[in-house]
Amino acid sequence: MDFEAMDPEPTDEQVERYRLLAGDHAAGVGVVCSRHRGKDHAATVTAFADVSYDPPTMLVCLYDMGRICEAVETSGVWTLSLLNSSQRSVANWLASPGNPVDGLLDSVPFHRTEASGTPVLDGSLAWFELATVSVHTAATHQVFVGKMTAMGRAEGSGNADAPLVHFAKEYRSLR
Template sequence: MDTSDVSTIDPGHVGEADKDRFRTLSSSMAQGTAVVTAIHQGHDYASPVTAYLSVSYDPPTLLISLYADGRIAEAVESADRWTLSLLNAEQKSVADWLAAPGSPLHGLLRPVPHVRPRPGAPVIIDKALAWFEVETTAIHPAATHLLVVGEVRAMGRTVPPDAVRHPLLRFDGRYRRLD
C-alpha cells in the first residue's frame, strides 16, 4: 500500500484543511439521493438527503442524518412522522430546487410534483422509486448532525415498479445516474 497520500487528524484540533480533505475523500462514496419531508407549524418542509440507511427489516426501521442547524432538522425533530422519498435519475431538478440556498419556506413544494397520502400526513415526492412514512423513535446528536431513527408506518410507490429503474446518485460532488 502506498501511504504517501495519508492524512492524520488531531482529535483536539480539526483544521479547515482536514475538513476540506474529508469532503473531497468522502465524495468518493456513491450515495442514493432522497427527499425528507415533514410538517412543522402547519407548513411542509423538504430537503434532499444522501445520508440515510435501512437499519432493520424487523421491525422496518430507517435512519437519516440531518444537519442539526437546518430547518428540515427542526421540522423532523418537532414532528412525530416524516417521509423519505427515494428519487429516480429523472428527478435531479427536484433535488437541485430543494437544495438551493435561499429556497422559500412557504410554497417550497409548489414546483415539485408531490402527493399527500392522507390529510395531515407528510407529503411524498411523486414518481419516486419508493417512499416510506416513518415515526421517530430516537434522535442522537452526532457532531454537526442529528441521526434520526424511526420505524416505518407506511410505504409504497407512486409508479409501477418497472416504470423507473434508475436511482439518482451522488458521486464525486455531482448527481449521476446508474446505467
C-alpha cells in the same frame, strides 16, 4: 499509499480533504419531508440508511441548524422519497440553501400520505413514512431513527431501474 493523520482539532485544509475523500462514496439520493406549523418542509439527503427489516426501521442524518431538522424533530413524523435519475432538478432545488418556506413544493409534484398528510414526491422510486423512535447528536447533525408506518411506490415510478446517485460532488445516474 497516501496517509494523513487528522489533528484533534482539524484544520480547514483537513476538513476539505475529508470532504473530498468522503465524496468518493456513491450514495442514493432522497428527499425528507415533514410538516411543521402547518407548512411543508423538505430537503434533499444522501445520508440515510435502512437499519433493520424486523421491525422495518430507517435512519436519516439532518443538519441540526436546518429547518427540516426542526420540522422532523417537532412533528415526529417524516417521509423519505427515493429519487430517480429524472428528478435531478428536484434534488437541486431542495438542496439549495435559503429556499422559501412558503411555496417550497409548489413546483414539485407530490401527494400526501393517508395517516399524517406528509408529502411524498410523485415519481420517486419508493417512499417510506416513518415515526421517530430516537434522535442522536452526531457533530453538526441529528440522526433520526424511525419506525416504518407506511411505504410504497409513488405513482408514475416507472424508472425503478434508474436511481439518482450522488458521487464525487455530483448527481449521476447508473446509465
